[in-house]
Structure formats: structure tokens, C-alpha cells
């Protein structure tokens with residue numbers, strides 16, 4: 001890709017020894033410490049929302065940033081998993097963990113079905129196919145009785161984690177969500193830095209070349225798509241648990257667009273970029289609610305300004321700065 | 328040695344009446360090519376003659392409109408591109424094809440990685456790829472790139488990129504190499520290096536190459552096939568083909 005993005009910068013940072021295994025450990029250690037302390041300083045529901053969207057965006061980035069696939073239908077996985085989890089917890093009274101797992105599993109299967117068809121095309125056609133399927137899911141969400149239609153699925157019970165930790169306690173719920181995020185983020189991190197991740201990167205860099213080296217590009221893309229969809233689902237299931245409701249906005253194409261925005265704003269192809277983008281967007285949505293409909297205009301303007309000023313995304317630009325800083 | 332009286336014996340690659348039609352425009356027309364095992368075979372012809380299209384057909388990047396392709400006696404006309412590569416026929420591209428944001432070492436390692444059989448293992452750490460570094464450096468050594476192992480490929484000069492591309496192709500240890508204009512855009516020195524490299528690697532392999540530089544062809548290749556407007560115009564050893572009046576006319580015609 002000719003567009004400068006976070007990929008070059010994070011690779012350069014590695015190469016130049018700005019990111020070292022030791023510094024990385026310290027950085028993630030500090031993040032975990034912050035994650036454990038923060039709910040005592042900041043409103044936990046806000047933090048949980050950020051974590052869910054950060055996981056969603058990180059899952060999306062596995063495709064956009066590391067495989068070079070722009071999905072424009074990722075809300076389908078977020079929302080479907082949310083509905084499934086919500087319904088199972090509410091109507092069947094399933095244990096929380098099972099409910100979340102089931103939602104994730106359904107999103108994974110859906111990812112497999114949609115992915116298998118979408119990866120037959122690339123570029124804008126791939127994006128349009130994913131969008132088309134997401135619109136069908138939206139239609140189903142409107143039509144099917146169990147989703148609650150326009151009203152959404154309300155009053156999802158939070159239950160008890162491991163059978164005895166009551167999740168209606170905001171702190172307990174927060175640590176549960178934090179653990180889910182850490183797990184999901186860990187899977188993404190490992191995938192990026194695995195033999196499989198290296199093949200994905202080569203596909204992103206030069207697809208015909210990867211093919212000519214004997215890699216069945218389509219199968220790698222499909223596996224990446226399925227992992228991404230499954231983790232987007234995990235984010236959706238967790239979000240349903242946090243907010244105790246799922247509505248049509250979770251399957252709406254606005255959500256699919258929002259995740260693109262978060263990822264580009266934070267820095268696609270960087271490990272932390274999507275999370276930073278999610279933090280920014282959720283914070284704006286949260287603290288600017290007083291502006292009513294203007295929120296979308298403000299977020300839109302921030303996005304335009306952000307992308308114009310930081311073409312590599314915030315994290316990409318930060319890495320770029322550090323790299324060119326005369327030590 | 329192969330018995331010259333037995334037709335088909337000693338052939339590694341054969342096409343039968345290969346034709347490619349792009350919506351009415353016939354880019355490759357009734358090409359029956361025979362490449363003998365262990366030879367360096369050149370495919371030459373003016374721009375637009377269909378050479379790259381032949382490569383795309385052979386490696387299944389394009390489906391043929393009609394005709395058949397046999398590799399080691401096996402019909403591969405319906406194979407997928409990755410399958411052809413895994414059977415040992417690996418191509419390079421006319422426009423340099425490296426992985427731009429990977430380092431020189433990583434470029435070669437991606438090709439080596441498939442042999443580990445862990446390429447779908449998304450749960451495994453990439454430290455497991457370090458066992459490949461020794462072999463990767465050997466391959467880079469052969470093209471004088473070992474010293475640049477940590478350079479990002481996009482930063483290499485053009486000629487060095489092509490050398491990296493050849494090293495990456497060789498990482499698969501292919502039985503047959505298809506090189507599309509390997510010396511194109513290279514400086515004199517790089518051309519010499521690549522010619523020597525091709526000669527060296529061809530010692531135990533078959534090479535089919537598209538090449539415009541006729542002195543390279545004369546120097547390296549055992550057999551030459553001349554393509555013009557999608558059809559085979561002449562075939563044979565350099566000395567013979569270069570005297571063919573039709574070939575001379577085609578080349579002079581193309582030059583004007």
C-alpha cells in the first residue's frame with residue numbers, strides 16, 4: 001500500500017530497537033496495572049464500553065491492518081453475538097460464561113459463512129459483499145421476533161460469574177470484562193505475531209507473490225476473517241452483558257463504519273491503535289451527548305481533521321515521532 | 328541421458344494448443360511449447376507478444392480459453408496457482424515482486440516458512456520461525472544480500488529488489504523456475520550477477536525465462552522460442568533462431 005500507515009512505523013520502531021521485548025513487557029505491565037486501578041478513578045461503565053469497542057476494533061484491525069481486507073459489515077458479528085447472548089441469558093437463563101461463549105460461537109460461524117463468500121472478491125467488492133450481508137443481518141434483526149425489533153432486547157440479566165460472583169456489582173462486572181478483553185486482545189496479539197500472522201502480512205504486502213510462493217491465499221484470508229468475526233462477536237456478547245440491552249444500532253451499518261473510523265484514527269496495522277481510537281470515539285460519544293445530533297458531526301470533523309493531520313493514525317504518528325527523535 | 332528418439336521423454340513442461348482469448352482479443356494463440364528438463368529455455372518476442380500471459384497461464388494466474396498444460400507428465404490445466412507452486416513450478420514477476428514492508432530476511436523467510444507446516448498456527452509464537460534464519464542467510468549470501476538482512480525491502484535499489492526476489496523464489500527449491508524479465512531495469516553490474524546466479528541455480532533445475540537482453544539469451548539459454556502476436560514464430564537454438572529471416576523481420580519491425 002502506498003498510503004503511509006502505522007504498519008511501516010511499528011515495524012521501523014521494532015527494527016530500530018525503540019520497541020524491545022523488555023520495554024514491551026513493561027508497557028503491557030503498566031497497561032494491566034492501569035486497567036486494574038482505573039475503575040476506582042473513572043466511571044466503570046464508561047471503561048467497560050471502551051474495552052468492548054477496543055476489542056471490536058482490534059479484531060477488525062486484524063483484517064484491515066494485518067491482512068489488508070476492508071470489511072464493511074463487522075457490525076453483523078458484534079450485533080448478532082449480542083442478540084444471541086442476550087437472548088440466551090434472558091430466555092434460557094444460561095450461565096454468563098456459556099451465554100458469552102454461545103454468542104461468540106455464533107458470530108464465528110457467521111464469519112465463516114460470510115467470509116467464505118466475501119473472500120472470493122477483493123478491494124471494494126469485498127467491502128460491498130460484507131456490507132450486503134450485514135444489511136441482511138440487519139433485516140433479520142428487524143424482522144425476527146426474539147430480537148425485540150425496534151425496541152431491542154432489554155433487561156438482560158447479568159447473573160453470576162463462575163456461579164458465585166454477582167455481576168450486577170459494577171466492579172465485579174468490570175473485572176470480568178477486563179479479563180475478557182485481555183483474553184481477546186491476547187488472541188489477537190498472538191495471531192499477529194505467529195507464523196500464520198507472518199503469512200497474513202505477506203498477503204497484505206503482495207497477494208500475487210504470496211500465491212506464487214504456494215500459499216492458498218483464500219484459505220488464510222478465511223481463517224483471519226473467522227478469527228476476526230469471532231472476536232468481534234466476543235466484544236458484542238460482552239457489550240450486551242455490560243449494557244443489559246442490545247438494539248438495532250448494534251447491527252446497523254453505522255457501527256460498521258464506526259469501527260473503520262476508530263481503527264484509522266488510532267492507527268491501522270498497529271497493535272494499540274484501534275484501542276486508542278476506540279477510547280477516543282467512545283469518550284466523544286459519551287461526553288458530548290449534550291450536543292445531541294451534533295455528536296456525529298463533531299466526531300466526523302475530528303475524524304477528518306485527525307486523518308488529515310495524522311495520516312498514520314495517532315499511534316502510527318507517535319511511533320513516527322519517536323523514531324525520528326534524536327536520542 | 329534421454330533418448331532423443333522417444334518424443335515427450337525428457338520434457339518437464341509441455342503445452343498443447345494453449346490459447347487465451349481476452350474478450351475477443353487473442354493474446355496467446357495455439358501455443359504448443361516443449362521445455363526439456365534441465366535446460367534454460369528463453370521465451371522472447373516483442374512487447375505485447377503474449378509472453379507474460381503465457382506465464383500467467385502456466386502458473387494458473389489466468390485460466391486458459393483452450394488447450395492443456397502438462398507438468399512432469401501430469402495435466403495441471405485445472406490446478407489452482409498455489410498448487411502449481413507447491414508442485415515445484417515457481418514464477419517471478421515482470422515488475423519486481425517483493426514484500427515491501429518486510430525486511431530482506433523476512434522476505435526470504437516467508438518462502439521458507441511453508442516447509443515448517445505451521446503456517447496456519449495462529450497460536451504459536453513467531454520465535455518458532457528463527458530456526459529458518461540460517462537457511463535464509465545462506466540464500467541471501469548467494470545474491471550478496473546477507474549484509475542487508477534487516478533493511479526493509481522497499482528501501483532497496485531496484486536491481487537489489489530483483490535479486491531478493493530471486494533469492495525468495497529459490498527458497499522454495501523449485502524444480503522449475505519461470506523468470507519474467509529478470510534483468511529488466513538493472514544496471515550492467517547487476518545483470519552480470521543475475522546471469523551468473525541463473526547459470527548456477529540452473530545446474531540442477533529447469534528455467535524458462537522471458538528476456539529482452541539478447542546477449543543474455545545468447546549467453547545462457549539452450550533453446551529459444553520466439554513469440555509474435557500470441558503465436559510461436561520460431562523455435563530452436565540461438566544460432567539457428569537468430570538467423571531466421573522471419574525473426575529478424577519481427578525484431579527489426581518491432582524496433583522501428
Ligand SMILES: Nc1ncnc2c1ncn2[C@@H]1O[C@H](COP(=O)(O)OP(=O)(O)O)[C@@H](O)[C@H]1O
Nearest residue numbers: 349352354372373374375376377378379380381
Ligand atoms: N488481463 C488482460 N486483459 C486484457 N488484455 C490483456 C490482459 N493481459 C494482457 N493483455 C493483452 O495481451 C497482450 C499480451 O500481453 P503480455 O502477455 O503482457 O505481453 P508481453 O509480456 O509479451 O509483453 C497485450 O496486448 C496485452 O494488452
Ligand SMILES: [Mg+2]
Nearest residue numbers: 378379380421
Ligand atoms: Mg511481459
